[in-house]
Amino acid sequence: MSSSSIITVAVPTFNRHHLLRAALDGIFEQSLGRDSYEILIIDNSTDRMAAEEFYAKARLDPRVRLVWSTPPGLSRARNRAVENCTTPYVAFLDDDAIPEPGWLAAIIEGFRHTARTVAVGGPIRPIWATERPDWLPEMHLSMFTIHEPADSDCDLEPNTYLYGANMSFAVEALRKVGGFPEQVDRMGSGTLLSMGDVPIQDALRAQGGLVRYMKGAAVRHLVHEGRLRRNWMRSRMAWQSVSEQIVESPWFSWATAVEELKQLAVTNPNVAAATQLLFAPASQEALSNQLTAVRHLVALLLAAHTREDYVTESFVGELAASTESARAAGALGAADIERRLQSAAEAERQLSELLRSRAIRLVQAYYALYSLPILGLLLRILRQAVGTAKRLMRA
Numbered sequence: 001m002s003s004s005s006i007i008t009v010a011v012p013t014f015n016r017h018h019l020l021r022a023a024l025d026g027i028f029e030q031s032l033g034r035d036s037y038e039i040l041i042i043d044n045s046t047d048r049m050a051a052e053e054f055y056a057k058a059r060l061d062p063r064v065r066l067v068w069s070t071p072p073g074l075s076r077a078r079n080r081a082v083e084n085c086t087t088p089y090v091a092f093l094d095d096d097a098i099p100e101p102g103w104l105a106a107i108i109e110g111f112r113h114t115a116r117t118v119a120v121g122g123p124i125r126p127i128w129a130t131e132r133p134d135w136l137p138e139m140h141l142s143m144f145t146i147h148e149p150a151d152s153d154c155d156l157e158p159n160t161y162l163y164g165a166n167m168s169f170a171v172e173a174l175r176k177v178g179g180f181p182e183q184v185d186r187m188g189s190g191t192l193l194s195m196g197d198v199p200i201q202d203a204l205r206a207q208g209g210l211v212r213y214m215k216g217a218a219v220r221h222l223v224h225e226g227r228l229r230r231n232w233m234r235s236r237m238a239w240q241s242v243s244e245q246i247v248e249s250p251w252f253s254w255a256t257a258v259e260e261l262k263q264l265a266v267t268n269p270n271v272a273a274a275t276q277l278l279f280a281p282a283s284q285e286a287l288s289n290q291l292t293a294v295r296h297l298v299a300l301l302l303a304a305h306t307r308e309d310y311v312t313e314s315f316v317g318e319l320a321a322s323t324e325s326a327r328a329a330g331a332l333g334a335a336d337i338e339r340r341l342q343s344a345a346e347a348e349r350q351l352s353e354l355l356r357s358r359a360i361r362l363v364q365a366y367y368a369l370y371s372l373p374i375l376g377l378l379l380r381i382l383r384q385a386v387g388t389a390k391r392l393m394r395a
Contacts, residue, residue: 005036005037005087007036007038007091007168008037008091009039010042010090010091010092011024011092012044012078012095013043014074014189015050016096017045019222020054020095022098023094023095023099024060026098026100026103027039030099032108038086039063039064040064040067041064041067042080043066043068044071044072045072067080067084071188073186073188074186075181075185076180078180078196082175089169089170090174091103091104091107091168092167092168096222097124097166097222098127098220100218102217106122106214106216107121109216117155117212118173118174118209119168119209119210119211119212120167121162121168121212121213121214122166122215122218123217124145124147124220125218125219125221127221128223129225130228140233143236144221147165149213153215155211156212161201161211162211167197168217169200173207174200177207180196180200181196184243184246185197192240193242193243194243195244195247195249198249202250231308231311238298278293
């Protein structure tokens with residue numbers, strides 16, 4: 001380290017060497033004197049051969065030191081930077097971020113504000129890789145590490161944080177609280193874990209430290225085209241929830257979650273239906289259905305960032321179509337049953353009519369067979385009685 005160096009710029013990188021050159025160029029263009037800072041690249045890439053090829057061709061400035069970190073993990077890489085840091089302060093910069101020329105000078109000014117200042121950061125403004133989609137909600141821009149929590153220099157209030165793409169620390173204070181939690185933040189490309197920058201700031205505040213925001217300590221951060229997808233945002237939010245549970249984030253509370261769901265349900269009945277599906281009191285069979293739904297819905301959300309939007313959105317359409325088909329089939333089945341019942345009733349009526357008509361005919365046949373002979377016998381008896389009466393009268 002140079003005797004006059006006061007801060008180290010640490011740049012963790014993971015399989016994105018094509019972006020690293022722009023970040024390094026931005027560091028070299030700082031207004032702070034070149035002897036005042038060092039540069040440390042912490043490479044936790046999985047493609048070691050590609051990384052070595054890049055560094056062989058890059059002809060890095062002698063002030064740039066390279067440290068390898070394995071296995072992959074952003075928090076682990078940051079801790080490796082702290083281990084190798086020989087200056088009083090360390091400034092972390094993402095490999096897809098470009099600092100403004102006054103970045104480091106503003107950071108140093110922030111640390112000199114008061115002896116209690118142990119963390120300093122500034123605005124993170126977007127570099128859109130492609131046009132911003134019209135469906136992108138304003139309230140969720142922070143998912144893309146777009147961050148300007150204040151309009152002027154200030155000490156941030158509790159539960160307001162610096163973001164990892166642009167945060168600096170007093171090295172000894174960082175070591176004292178044990179460094180970054182390695183169970184969270186990115187670990188290769190398979191997950192979207194985050195929140196590694198939150199517990200470290202909470203720990204520093206618990207020791208009496210202040211977190212300073214400097215308007216002039218600005219960086220520009222790339223919003224990758226591959227992230228401008230609804231599926232990436234869905235998955236990112238799902239992993240955010242996982243991360244918050246791991247670090248016991250102050251941003252999560254059961255009461256807050258319930259209240260926000262209630263508010264959403266007012267304008268979107270599907271929210272209430274989904275919540276009922278997952279949490280309504282259930283019988284054995286219904287609970288089994290709930291558990292199956294939980295397993296697959298969570299899995300789909302966590303893996304959604306690996307799929308294009310049309311994959312899941314067309315699946316939802318197919319699911320809705322299947323549901324409607326099942327309902328239609330059920331309705332057709334019910335109508336068919338009703339028709340069959342009506343036919344059966346009609347058949348019963350016709351059978352009853354047939355039996356009744358046949359019974360009448362049987363009675364009629366009976367009388368035809370038996371009543372006429374009896375009537376003839378009675379007439380003969382009557383004739384004999386009349387003849388006998390006439391003979392008696394003559395006598």
